Amino acid sequence: xxxxxxxxxxxxxDGTASDVNDSKPATRLVNVVIPAEERDLVKVNNTNLxxxxxxxxxxxxxxxxxxxLFKQIHTHTDVRLALGxxxxxxxxxxxxxxxxxxxxxSKPVVWAGMIVYVVLAIAQTLYAYFxxxxxxxxxxxxxxxxxxxxxxxxxxxxxxxSSPSNPPAYFLSATYVxxxxxxxxxxxxxxxxxxxxxxxxFDENGTMDQERFESWVTELVERVMQDKTQ
Amino acid sequence: xxxxxxxxxxxxxxRGVLVQLLNFASVIASGLMMWKGLGLLTNTESPIVVVLxxxxxxxxxxxxxxxLTNPPNVPYQTGDITVxxxxxxxxxxxxxxxxxxxxxxNAPKSAIAQDVADGQKSAVLRAVEGQEVEQLLLTKGDNxxxxxxxxxxxxxxxxxxxxxxxxxxxxxxxxxxTIAMNDHPNLKYLLLGVLGLFALxxxx
Numbered sequence: 001x002x003x004x005x006x007x008x009x010x011x012x013x014d015g016t017a018s019d020v021n022d023s024k025p026a027t028r029l030v031n032v033v034i035p036a037e038e039r040d041l042v043k044v045n046n047t048n049l050x051x052x053x054x055x056x057x058x059x060x061x062x063x064x065x066x067x068x069l070f071k072q073i074h075t076h077t078d079v080r081l082a083l084g085x086x087x088x089x090x091x092x093x094x095x096x097x098x099x100x101x102x103x104x105x106s107k108p109v110v111w112a113g114m115i116v117y118v119v120l121a122i123a124q125t126l127y128a129y130f131x132x133x134x135x136x137x138x139x140x141x142x143x144x145x146x147x148x149x150x151x152x153x154x155x156x157x158x159x160x161x162s163s164p165s166n167p168p169a170y171f172l173s174a175t176y177v178x179x180x181x182x183x184x185x186x187x188x189x190x191x192x193x194x195x196x197x198x199x200x201x202f203d204e205n206g207t208m209d210q211e212r213f214e215s216w217v218t219e220l221v222e223r224v225m226q227d228k229t230q
Numbered sequence: 231x232x233x234x235x236x237x238x239x240x241x242x243x244x245r246g247v248l249v250q251l252l253n254f255a256s257v258i259a260s261g262l263m264m265w266k267g268l269g270l271l272t273n274t275e276s277p278i279v280v281v282l283x284x285x286x287x288x289x290x291x292x293x294x295x296x297x298l299t300n301p302p303n304v305p306y307q308t309g310d311i312t313v314x315x316x317x318x319x320x321x322x323x324x325x326x327x328x329x330x331x332x333x334x335x336n337a338p339k340s341a342i343a344q345d346v347a348d349g350q351k352s353a354v355l356r357a358v359e360g361q362e363v364e365q366l367l368l369t370k371g372d373n374x375x376x377x378x379x380x381x382x383x384x385x386x387x388x389x390x391x392x393x394x395x396x397x398x399x400x401x402x403x404x405x406x407x408t409i410a411m412n413d414h415p416n417l418k419y420l421l422l423g424v425l426g427l428f429a430l431x432x433x434x
Binding site: 040074077078080081084085087088091092094095098103104107110111113114117118121 | 267
């Protein structure tokens with residue numbers, strides 16, 4: 001059960017403004033408060049940067065894919081799974097064939113299998129490096145504002161390593177696109193990013209302050225949704 | 231201990247579990263492919279073998295790791311150390327070549343040489359014409375008193391096709407890990423189980 005509160009961030013983001021001027025997009029993001037019973041305690045190893053980033057990414061994904069907010073699009077994950085499992089199956093088939101059939105006669109098939117495996121492995125690496133990069137969440141939602149408006153948000157994150165004066169930080173950037181009539185007319189786009197050191201979200205035991213993280217994410221998402229082009 | 235892991239898995243969802251399983255499976259797949267690739271490059275079915283007996287001492291001791299190649303058209307020579315498998319026994323043997331013989335097997339004659347009678351041709355021309363010279367080998371372990379004819383299961387000579395490869399290099403002692411895992415298969419399953427558990431739980 002989520003208590004819905006009107007956003008308090010910025011006058012222009014107020015929901016009531018959209019009734020007056022209906023070309024202005026509704027940038028209000030429903031403020032969701034998750035009661036304590038529904039939360040699992042998140043505790044990670046404070047010194048492990050990978051764990052810290054994964055914990056933040058997990059909470060981000062779980063928060064933004066709530067039904068009131070966005071619907072997650074799993075394309076990147078699905079491509080990675082498809083290429084990965086295809087290469088595993090090719091490898092398993094080739095190895096099984098090479099085991100069953102005597103070496104000399106098996107050579108052409110094993111060569112073919114090897115080449116297919118290498119191609120798939122290279123495809124996976126190229127996809128992860130060029131297409132997926134740092135993206136952790138891609139979400140979509142449809143709102144009705146005189147016509148069906150589709151909004152698409154992409155969140156990327158990476159860890160900023162520590163320097164002598166700053167602790168390690170979590171850098172989150174959001175890209176936002178709104179379009180209408182099935183993606184054909186572009187209504188606006190936005191890009192925003194913010195950085196917070198991990199200290200802000202994790203205490204000395206490694207317990208994560210999820211509400212504070214979620215409200216920071218909410219603030220960033222609302223900022224990116226504020227339309228700068230119109 | 232497992233209740234927490236199960237809860238973590240349920241939180242991951244179907245996709246998350248598939249991704250974790252993929253991490254584990256792809257490690258195994260890449261290992262398999264590297265092994266097969268090495269086999270293809272060296273033209274032998276097992277490019278790395280472990281010495282099990284002491285019949286090649288003092289050159290190789292039990293537990294040494296051997297690296298093999300099998301160059302396709304290069305004949306083997308006396309003194310090469312080869313690993314061979316006699317048909318009918320599953321265990322490959324690593325011994326040194328004592329003697330080699332080449333015999334000529336008849337292959338279909340090429341059109342060019344057809345009108346010239348066999349007796350008028352020299353050995354070189356015969357080889358050029360496409361008749362194959364097959365190698366027959368006799369081996370003996372350095373530390374054995376007699377040669378290997380008794381091991382050949384009825385054959386008098388080893389044929390080239392029985393040879394897995396020729397030794398090109400070795401590493402001492404490393405093979406004991408494989409010997410231990412073969413003598414105690416539980417060790418093998420334990421190792422695989424532990425690696426699997428780590429791969430499933432770790433997230434990168």
